[in-house]
Amino acid sequence: MIKRTPGGCVPWLSLPSELRNNGVVKYVGEASQEELATGERSTRNRVARSILDHGPSTVSELAGRLGLTQAAVRRHLDALAADSVVEPREKRVYGSRGRGRPAKVFALTDCGRDAFDQSYDQLAADALRWIARTAGGGAQGEAAVAAFARARIAAQAAAYHSAVDAADPDRRTEALAKALSTDGYAATARDAPNRLGEQLCQHHCPVAHVAEQFPQLCEAETEFFSQLLGTHVQRLATIAHGDGVCTTFIPRATAPTTHHASDSTAGRNPA
Template identity: 60%
Template sequence: MELRSETPTDAPTRARVARSILENGASTAAQLADRLGLTPAAVRRHLDQLVAEGSVDSAQQRVRGARGRGRPARVFSLTPAGRDHFDQAYDDLAAQALRYLAETGGDEAVMAFARRRVAFVERDHARLMATEPDRDPAEALAQVLTDGGYAAGVRDLPIGHQLCQQHCPVAHVAHEFPQLCEAETEAISHVLGRHVQRLATIAHGDGVCTTSIPDLPARPGSPRTRTAFTP
């Protein structure tokens, strides 16, 4: 097969494809084409290159319910190597600094640093809710985290929400220092005023960080707890 020569626009476009996967999670070629305003053929060409260089891998898309005719679409997701291209260039330096902090100040000093690092979550969430008081707090949290480089979104569940973070700018360091994840989970809990549960983290090899956010129990007499009466 004859390989097409690279054009000056190929590398930036390929970076757009990779960033779209980073920000939106596993995607099909058709979804990427629609999102980026490209043809499916052009997207597949860039995906082939990203797969070849080890930045992206693919798997068959899971289909719920009856499957239609034709082969299932393939979904593409970033590999750990692919994530390395996004703002993780100083991982080694950060890890060395935290090792020194742990040696000189102990685990408590590392945790104090981790809490200070995510202080922006509570600060920025409070500011956002002050300007948009009718906004859903979980949606506002996702916006704050996205602005902080986490590419976050919220899914509605029957018993609450699920916070999904497609990217973690400190994933490699957090693998060695879980206090970074613990402080982040604490901040999410404080912001929303309830206990939350971390289900998966990129730092421990999962494809996305997910946090379960249960609904607060409704107050007695509120519309959610009031029993309907039919005469």
């Protein structure tokens, strides 16, 4: 399960992949046609990147580095500040301060730093490989990773239990989908084609790249859905496996059971 962004930051949407590795900042929402036509969005990325590379900067410093007018820099800074990417501060002065008001500089906020691509996926994968290796490798290593995946979900399970337990019996899957969407999974619930159950569809997976290497993450999530809904569930597709949507089949059950999703299907497409 994904945690909400620390500090209440708004989730960022990725820019095209050809830009993603250049450390560009990712903004909320869709760029307007005017922004796309004039390159406004690209220039704001350059302004934010310059602050990241050089530290808190004045309007004059940014204008000089980027070859822009100070008026243009101020306009972009206003937009970045409105998106909580940068914030104005007084310039720190070392030694004796001269006369006049201290110069104002613009610095990246915590949200602004988070807007740049990070190596979190690689860090997570490295950590899980270390867990597997330290546990002895092989089956023991896989079991250790699975135990971590279950513990990770258990630590965040309370909100999901509250949402599902408060729902009417025939709306529990829908309640789970709404709770998942709140945590960034863009989930929906719909009737399965055979009308014998429902499909829980997660259109986004924050850990997909890591789950490609460690399917235990998907398997633990599927087991959690089974326990939460009180019925056997079957994972039909996953983003980590290369599918467009993570899809879980949830049968209509008249009474709760203690069956869990099987390892043969959870996190992987059934053969």
